[in-house]
Amino acid sequence: MKLDHALKTQKLFNRSRSVGINPNHWYPVAWADRLKPRRIERTTLWQQHIALYRDADGTAHALEDACLHKGVALHKGEVVDGCVVCPYHGWRYDGQGRCVSIPYYPEQKKLPSARVRSYPVHERYNLIWVFPGDPDLAEASPVPEIAEYGDPNWLIVEVPARFPAHFCVVNENPLDVFHGYLHRDLPGWYDPVLVGLERDGRTIKAEYDVTFRNGWLARLFGLAGDTGKETRRKIVVGYHYPHCRNTMPGKSNYYFMRQPVGPTETQSYGFLCLQIRLPQWLVRRIRKPLSRILWRFLVKPFLVQDIEMMESEQQTYLRDPERRNVEINPVISAAQRLTVEQYDLHLVPTTGGPSYGDA
Numbered sequence: 331m332k333l334d335h336a337l338k339t340q341k342l343f344n345r346s347r348s349v350g351i352n353p354n355h356w357y358p359v360a361w362a363d364r365l366k367p368r369r370i371e372r373t374t375l376w377q378q379h380i381a382l383y384r385d386a387d388g389t390a391h392a393l394e395d396a397c398l399h400k401g402v403a404l405h406k407g408e409v410v411d412g413c414v415v416c417p418y419h420g421w422r423y424d425g426q427g428r429c430v431s432i433p434y435y436p437e438q439k440k441l442p443s444a445r446v447r448s449y450p451v452h453e454r455y456n457l458i459w460v461f462p463g464d465p466d467l468a469e470a471s472p473v474p475e476i477a478e479y480g481d482p483n484w485l486i487v488e489v490p491a492r493f494p495a496h497f498c499v500v501n502e503n504p505l506d507v508f509h510g511y512l513h514r515d516l517p518g519w520y521d522p523v524l525v526g527l528e529r530d531g532r533t534i535k536a537e538y539d540v541t542f543r544n545g546w547l548a549r550l551f552g553l554a555g556d557t558g559k560e561t562r563r564k565i566v567v568g569y570h571y572p573h574c575r576n577t578m579p580g581k582s583n584y585y586f587m588r589q590p591v592g593p594t595e596t597q598s599y600g601f602l603c604l605q606i607r608l609p610q611w612l613v614r615r616i617r618k619p620l621s622r623i624l625w626r627f628l629v630k631p632f633l634v635q636d637i638e639m640m641e642s643e644q645q646t647y648l649r650d651p652e653r654r655n656v657e658i659n660p661v662i663s664a665a666q667r668l669t670v671e672q673y674d675l676h677l678v679p680t681t682g683g684p685s686y687g688d689a
């Protein structure tokens with residue numbers, strides 16, 4: 331590796347752990363079924379506190395979690411007639427953040443016209459999504475697609491997770507299939523070989539060949555070949571900024587929808603979509619308990635190991651943000667470049683931002 335090239339990738343590596351989000355995308359901020367009528371829930375998206383609630387029709391709204399008057403957190407208040415009422419002096423806000431009443435304000439006087447910030451909201455895949463950027467760009471920007479959602483031929487396991495790390499650290503985890511080493515004692519893949527890498531706009535796609543043992547688990551998920559002790563398969567990993575997806579063509583899709591909470595914290599909403607080799611009538615009947623069992627015995631052991639690694643990586647970065655690391659997987663360097671570019675794109679929309687060279 332040449333020196334200037336090494337320096338560029340080093341700069342990229344360190345910077346990717348400190349950049350903010352490009353706000354002009356949709357981000358999940360809560361499970362929709364946990365947002366109950368008449369409740370106000372606080373969530374945090376890249377250090378912005380947001381109050382979520384449902385109006386009288388059940389439509390979800392997202393407001394900056396701070397009253398216009400003195401900044402008291404609105405999630406401490408209550409929902410009355412589809413509006414949020416601040417607990418301190420009773421100022422009342424509608425779903426667009428307009429102040430619609432102040433209990434002690436003279437009737438003949440016009441109410442303050444300033445608004446609490448409101449965010450565009452979508453409710454999809456049992457998630458509440460918000461668009462924290464320019465609201466005029468929200469409708470033209472699609473919410474990420476989960477094609478299998480609602481399709482009875484797929485079993486979907488919801489995988490919530492909280493990672494004590496920057497979202498770039500978190501997203502690199504599923505993109506770096508070589509970390510199967512960490513899971514070597516679990517029934518996962520081994521012998522990964524990177525066979526392809528391409529980038530198109532804000533999407534990176536990489537292909538790895540991996541090997542599975544032909545055990546009962548591999549057979550249940552259709553991963554095992556008909557003969558022999560092991561089967562070679564392809565894993566396609568994608569970084570569709572700011573979210574990720576791992577695919578085993580025709581077998582499974584694993585979506586990782588990310589909520590960057592702050593520089594050292596990321597909430598993840600995973601959707602593991604599986605085609606299971608059991609009769610569909612049986613899968614339909616046992617869908618819920620089966621999901622729970624898969625989460626407990628198939629997903630959680632991997633997650634626990636991953637979280638420990640990401641936390642350790644993050645802590646080392648915090649102790650020494652200029653530390654020199656050595657990255658040899660071009661997929662990870664590409665992901666870091668995309669993360670940094672998306673941030674710069676938001677900051678410098680007309681110039682395209684600085685260049686960080688090739689990986």
Ligand code: FES
Pocket residue numbers: 397398399400401402416417418419420421
């Ligand atoms: S701080 Fe909210 S009404 Fe006064």
Ligand SMILES: [Fe+2]
Pocket residue numbers: 503509513632636
């Ligand atoms: Fe992992």
